Every structure is written in C-alpha cells, then in structure tokens.
Amino acid sequence: MDRSVMPLLQLDSLTVEYRGDGEVVRAVDDVTLSVETGESLAIVGESGSGKTTLALAVTRLIQPPGSVVAGRALFEGRDLFALRADELRRVRGGRISYVFQDPATSLNPVLTVGEQLSEAIELHTDRRAERARAYGVELLERVGIRAAPQRYDAYPHELSGGMRQRVMIAMAIATRPKLLIADEPTTALDVTVQVQILRLLVELQRDLGLSMLLITHDLTIVERTCARVAVMYAGRLVEEGAVADVFANPAHPYTRGLLACRPAWGAVGRQLSTMPGQSPDLAKLPPGCAFVPRCPLVEPRCRERLPTLDTTAEGRRVRCVKPFSKPGA
C-alpha cells in the first residue's frame, strides 16, 4: 500500500470499557476514524460522549478501571496497541503529543516551566542541558510568551491561564510530533484568550505540518480550525464528514440540534433553542439508538436495533435510519 495515501492515524472499531461497582460502562463503542497527514479532525460531543476517553485511548493512557477491550490504533502503519511499553513511550510525547484542557492543573506545581519543558526535550530529542534550555526558550517565544528566558524559570502558578496553555502547547510541539491531540484546549480559558490560543494552534499546524485531533464541544471553534468533523453521542460515532458540508447540511438529528443551539450573533430577542432531555446514562443505555429519548424524528425501528454507520455518496458517514430529514418535514 502506498504509504503517502495511508492515513496518519487509523482507529478501527475502538472500544473502551470502564468496570466498577458491578457495572460495565462503554465509554467508547466501536469507533472507526482516520486522520490524514496534515489535516485536522474535530471530535464533537457533549460531556460524557466519550471524546476525551477516545483521545486518551489512542496512546493507551487509559488507567484502570478503564481498559481498551477491542480495536486497533494504527499510527503510521503500526498498531499502537501491539507495541512494547518502551516503544509506546517513544511514540507518546514524541510522535503524538497532547494538549489538555485545564492548564492550571495539567502542569506540575512544584516544578518550573523549564524543568517540565526540558523533560520532554531531553526525552525525545538529543538536546541536553544548555542546548535543551536554549531550545526551550525558543519554543516559549514561538508560542507567544514574552520575556521567555525569565518565564522559563518560573513556576506554573506565576503565570496566567493563557500563558500556561501556551506552555502546554510548547511542550507538545517541542518534540516535533506528527499528530497533536488537543482535548478542549480552550475551554478553561477566558474568551479573549481562547481566540489567541486557537490562532496559535492553527498557525503551528500550518508551519509545522502538524495533523490535529481537536476534541471540543464548541462548534464555533470547529468551524474556524478544522477541515473534518466527527460527532459522538453516548460513546458512538453518529456522523462524520467535511466541516462545511456537515454544518450546512447536517445528517444526524443530534448534529442538527447541536448546530441549532449555537447562539447566532446579532440575533437579539430570539429565543435560544435547546435540545430537550439530558445526556444519556452510559450505564443504562436503551437497546437501539441512544438518541431516541431526545430525537424529534423517532420511529419504532429506532428502538429495535442500533442503526449502522452508513457512508453516503459524498463520503459522509451517518448512524441514522432517516438521515438528512428535517423535523416537521
């Protein structure tokens, strides 16, 4: 197979379960996805939809009581789940990097920024001591931190939220990874800072040829930064396609609902539309489609069997028996 056509990351039927207190919860259920080299894929869903679990599962970061029970994660052709521990650790942080949601808690409070940066640098590159430090300072400048040499020796609590997230990003790109997995990178930040961080991510993606897997619940971010989007619900993939297409013409009722929920600028005086119901309890999923309690287009066959993930002619994938239908139509 021609390597240049093979996706960078290919997840096949990935399933992650959590066992506890006698119940088994499927946080990720039979997800198949791919990320091409140089592209950015957004994974969208509400909390509990399994998106973070999916992100962590890729490099086997899931801790007990959770575990990957089925599937493969092919990165550059190699199955990450079949690697030895030390080989996997070289991929982690080296070829696949992470940026997490809350920079306040994601950085170790008792170590300086520099110490945490150089850890990654010395582990995955051949720079040591002085060269590692110089490179680290360079990275800090690259992500937009002023007075970088001083900040390098600062502790995380001395920096603002936005700066801490920039540090996280610096740590992530220090090793020139191929894939950046960003789990809600802006959710914990002030709105004004969010924009800056997103811009930085897009910029870096372009300059470094990074592929990105962006996890978020915020659709406006998706529009600005990603080419393709995958929608998850109750641990399952329910829709996937190009951002422009999906946003213009959503196939799954859940996606439609999500898009309708976005407050539109300038639409003062109009009532915010909401989706009825609550997030599903993964421990007590009904048979059939999980969206049934909240779907405006429910039919009897929705309750009987879980719909399959079908591919349309234009390359869209949907898990619904009546895709592209509008309520009331």
Place this chain on the structure above:
Amino acid sequence: MTRYLLNRVLGLIPILLWITVLSFGIIHLAPGKPTDTGAGFNPKVSLEARQRLEKLYGLDQPLHRQYARWLGQLARLDFGRSFLDDRPVIEKIGERLPVTLTINVLSLALVLLIAIPLGALAALRPHSLFDRATTVGVFIGYSMPSFWLALMCMAVFGVQLHWLPISGLHALDADSMGWLARQLDAAKHLILPVFVAAFVSLAGLSRFARSSMLEVLRQDYIRTARAKGLSESRVVFHHGLRNALLPIITILGLSIPDLIGGSVISETIFSIPGMGRLFYEAVMARDYPVIMALVTIGAVLTLLGNLLADLAYAWADPRIRVGQAAS
C-alpha cells in the same frame, strides 16, 4: 517567604503567653501551697520559717504580681528548684533533654524512612495483596497500646532471646569499654525505645502517605507527565511523590506533641533517663516546679517542631516559597 516566616513567628507569641498562663495556673491550682511538700511535712519547721519560705517564693503577693514574677523567671529560664532534691529544675531538665530529643529524632527518621515508601507503594497498587496486608498491619498498629508492644518486645528480644538490653542507656560496665564498644552499646540500648516510639506514628503516617499519594496520582499533571512519554517510575517519583510529600510534612508537624508525650511511656518502661521519665517521677512525687517547667518546655518544643514543619513546607512548595507573582 521571610514574610511568611515572620507571620508564623508572630502568631506564636499569643500562644506562648497562654502557655505561661497555663503552667502558672497549674501550680496554683494544685492542692496546698507550693511550699508544703518541701517544708510542710517536716514538723520541726517553725511557723516563722514557713513564713520566710513563703516570702522567698513570693507566695504572699497578689496573684498578678506572682504571674509577673513567673514571667520574669521564665525569661531567665529559671524554673525554680525541684522539691525532690533541691537542684535547679533547669539543670535536671538539661541533663535529660538531649536523651529525649535523640530518641525522638531517631524515631522520626525511622518513621519517615519506612512509612513513606510503604504508603507510596501501597498507593501504586491499590487493593492489591500488598496494599491490603499493609492496611491490616496499619490498623493493628494504630490500635495497639504502645506500652504493651514494649512489654512484648522486652519479653521476646530481651528476656527470651537475650538479643537486646531492656533498660537504661548503658550497660553496667560501660565505662570500661573502648569508645567504639561504648557507641555500639548505646546504640543497642536505643533500638527498642526508638522502635516502640516509632511504631504507632508509623501506622498513622503510612496510611496518610497512601491517601496522599492516591490523591496526587489522580491529578491532571500526572496524566500530562505520562502523555509526554515519561517512564512510570519517573512519573511516580519525580512528579508524584514530590507533591504527595507536601501534606505529609504538615501531618508530621502535627504529630510532634504525640511523640513527645509518648516518651513518657517508653522512657518509663525502658528506664531511660529522659524528659518523659522525669515528668513521670515528678508527678508521682508531686514535684510541682518540675511539672510546671516540663509542661512549658513540652509546649515550646511542640511549637518549635510545628514551626520547623511549616518552614519545611514553605520551602518545599514553590507556591509559598516564591509567592504569587503578577503575570
């Protein structure tokens, strides 16, 4: 950090003052007059002699003046003279203090050396056999009377096996030994007391170390460390343990009064001439000057210990050491 230090020290002053009030109160709440035991039971002492003694001690003055006098004496470290042998109290304490301090410091070191690794390892494998076994051991250690443990150890190691001496600090013929032999002899005498003193604290602390470590391992920055590709041992020790140690330092500070109090039991059982046993003997003999002095000193030692623990914490946690800088 100096500001933090200053604050802490200033905060201690009212407590110190209250301690002086407390110890002052003790002697004045005690039955009879302080001069009674010294002079009272001797029928040959005349009334004038008794009155002279009272004047000497200032017992004929109003209470607040006596208190002022007491404060002045404290400042000069003059705790009066022992009722038992009329020696200056400060001298008697001075002889015993190093012994008690040595034993306590040693047992503290032992506790740290054992409890922290034990707790940390248990946290790494929660609910494993190791974890459950240590939990059982911890609970039993917690619930065991330390003097019973001491008795058992004496019976087994001292009497039955003749491995270790069970009383005093030196063998009877210590003076005739060479220097090295004497050090070894002293060390052998210290083994059981230090071990018993450490045992109960060990239980509590290792449990705490475990929960502290568990708490830390749940944090996001541990996930980040793993995501960077660091080895598990580096994640646990370099990132995890350093954070888990912080609350442990605080707890250590809080357990200092128990250590000092515990020396009463262990020194009495093992016949060690330390502060704890001095206190016990003073209580039995109603030697109030010594009692007062030891209550005061015990409290001061505790406060010092707490201060040290606070300092250690402030130094170890950059959030306090470096302070909140504007960004």
Place this chain on the structure above:
Amino acid sequence: MKNRVAWVALGTIAMLAIVASLAPWIAPYDPLETRIVDALLPPSAAHWLGTDQLGRDVLSRLLYGTRISLTIGLLSVSVAVVLGTFIGAIAGFFGGWVDSVLMRLVDTLLSVPLMFLLLAIVAMDPAQQLLALAGWPVIGPSVKLLFRWIDPRIMVLMIAIGAMSWMGVARLVRAEIMTLKEREFVLAARVAGASPWRILTRHLIPNAMAPVLVSATLGVGGAILTESVLSYLGLGVMPPTPSWGNMLNEGRVALGVAWWLTMSPGLCILLTVLAFNLAGEGIREWIDR
C-alpha cells in the same frame, strides 16, 4: 471489603457492650476475691485465662475491666463532644474576635502533649479537689450521691480525658459550621426570622454532626488507650478495681513466667480499640458516599 469489616467491628462493639453490662452475671469468679494458694496458675479448665499473683481469676477481671474501659471510653468522648461542639459552634458561627480567642485557646491546648497535660492534671489530685466540692452548700449533696455511684477517681479520669480531647471536635465543628453558615437553608431560616440560637441549634449543629460521629467513634478507641496507659502508670484506675491497664502493670513483674497475665489484657485492648477504629472508618466511608 470495607463494608463487611465495618459491620464485624460494629458487631464486636455491641458484643462488648453486652459483656460489660452482664459482667456480674457471666463472670465465673469474683474479680476481687484473692486466693493466694491458687496464685499464678496457667490457663486451665477451672480458670480459662489463669490466675494472677493474688490468685484472682484473670477472665473475671477482664470481664469487669470491659466495663471500665467502655464506660470511660464512651463517657469521656461524650464530654469531649459536648464541650467541643459547643465551643466549635460558637467560634464558627460568630466568627470575628470570638473565633480568634477561642481558636487561640484550642491551639494552646493542642500544643501541649496530651500525656503531659493529663499527668499534670493528675498531679493536682483532682479527685481530692472534687471531693472537696462535696462540702459545698448547694451542689454538695448531689455530688455526694454521684460519688456513691461512680468512684470519684474514675469520674475524674473521664472528665480529664474528655476535657483534653475536645479540641479536635471543636475544630471539626467550627469548620463545618463555617461552610454551612453560607448555605441557602440558613439564609432561609434567617429570613423567616429565626433567632441565631435557634438557627445554631436546630439547623447548623445537627448538620455538622456527621464528621463528629466519625471523630467520636475513633475517639472512643483513643480514650480507651489513654485510660489504659494512665492505669498502667498507676495514675488511672487503681487496683484492686480491675482495668486492662492496671492488669498489665501488675502482670509486668511476672513477664517471663506468666505470659497470660500480659497477653490477655493487651489483646483485649487491641481488639477493642481495633473494633472502634474500624467502625469509625466504616462510618466515614459510609458518609463520604
């Protein structure tokens, strides 16, 4: 696992309570009866746990010792809880300088090692001083009556241990009250015109009791240990009244010869305190859920 263990612990405590109350009926011998001719007998069919130097049956003495330990444990903890809740609630509720002064007091008392404080109190012959109270006009007769029922020394012991343990409870209660104070149901009560006292007693204190329950259970174990230490040192319950602590003291001299004299009371203390500790932990986990 914890659930089962906690239940076993609670069961053990119940059993101990039953044994303690029924001691006079189930003890095979009179714990105070001495028979020198039967001194230092090892465990046998006649004396399940042997006899001590004065020929007294160890088992019977242990059974009576259960009464002492449980009584002192429970009552001293009650003293500590009442005192601590009162002071902690006032400090937490009123805040300001009241809080500062009270907490200063707590810190001061906490900085003196418990053993030192207790021994100092013992040295002041509190029992004698309490007895002196019996001569007072108004409360004299009731004090005399009380002392007919409970040995003044034991009473003093309970009060002393309790009086030195209230600080932890006070801190707990204060912390709880300070957080609860800001919750809506308190605001609702205030708006409805409830007096501060009523708010404190009807709303705040009952809700603050949960961690106190845990602390109290664990505290009983601690109180039993403390009593046994004091009795061992000859400063607590005095012989011939049997207490596990003073039994250990008496057994000490026969350490090499009569192991049953030190093993049995020691094990009793260990198991009882263990039961309370496990029960306390069980309660804590149940509350945390």
